Amino acid sequence: MNTTNRLRIAIQKSGRLSKDCQSLLKQLGVKLNLREQRLIAHSTNMPIDVLRVRDDDIPGLVMDGVCDLGIVGENVLVETQAERERVGQANAVKKLSKLDFGYCRLALAWPQELGQQSKDWFNGKRIATTYPEILKQYLADENIDASVVMLTGSVEVAPRAGLADAICDLVSTGATLEANGLMQGDTILESNACLIQNANLNDDNKLSLINKLLPRLKGVRQAKE
Numbered sequence: 001m002n003t004t005n006r007l008r009i010a011i012q013k014s015g016r017l018s019k020d021c022q023s024l025l026k027q028l029g030v031k032l033n034l035r036e037q038r039l040i041a042h043s044t045n046m047p048i049d050v051l052r053v054r055d056d057d058i059p060g061l062v063m064d065g066v067c068d069l070g071i072v073g074e075n076v077l078v079e080t081q082a083e084r085e086r087v088g089q090a091n092a093v094k095k096l097s098k099l100d101f102g103y104c105r106l107a108l109a110w111p112q113e114l115g116q117q118s119k120d121w122f123n124g125k126r127i128a129t130t131y132p133e134i135l136k137q138y139l140a141d142e143n144i145d146a147s148v149v150m151l152t153g154s155v156e157v158a159p160r161a162g163l164a165d166a167i168c169d170l171v172s173t174g175a176t177l178e179a180n181g182l183m184q185g186d187t188i189l190e191s192n193a194c195l196i197q198n199a200n201l202n203d204d205n206k207l208s209l210i211n212k213l214l215p216r217l218k219g220v221r222q223a224k225e
């Protein structure tokens, strides 16, 4: 649990969401001393600490109460919730707001030279992904009998490396698929960044600070719409 009296917010250290997370905090008026390499950045004008971690770790940190708030892609949130559900670990969070950045699709893809394929093609195939829970659910729903190869990174090279026949990965601009000669198929999940809160947070000071920050967040969103 976060036993300090400072509000702890987890954000992605480096990746698709990190720039937008930092400018969001700035727009909320949270002044930070973000020195490179630092895991924790202390706000200089509010009782807030920002933890910069791998995006995949953010839902778990918030679910376990190590952090009070987190900014994370829905893709990672849904995957962690399903995984924890399966092993019987706490997986509740309070979703405070959907954010207007980090849009991407979790989609199937396969080598371009194979051309257009129907869902049946995936029967008996191996699909590499970082999102095994979401993929397995999709395969079950669609009655596809494929095997899932779990990779935490470099999923896009799996077909070329002979590790899998196809992949299921995030697509944002499509540049990664293009660069790896892969063709995009069905979208399994659409995702945006969202702000989550520990489900059991009951510290009055922290809750009132969050209540002060949230309207500013709405203001940020409306100003952009």
Ligand code: PRP
Residues within 6 Å of the ligand: 015, 016, 055, 153, 155, 169, 170, 171, 172, 173, 174, 175, 176, 177
């Ligand atoms: C995703 C995905 C691809 C890339 C796709 O990774 O795994 O590598 O983004 O984006 P594009 O369509 O714009 O090329 P992500 O940034 O989520 O990082 P991670 O895999 O390290 O978590």
Ligand code: ZN
Residues within 6 Å of the ligand: 054, 055, 056
């Ligand atoms: Zn990740």
Ligand code: MG
Residues within 6 Å of the ligand: 153, 154
């Ligand atoms: Mg990636």
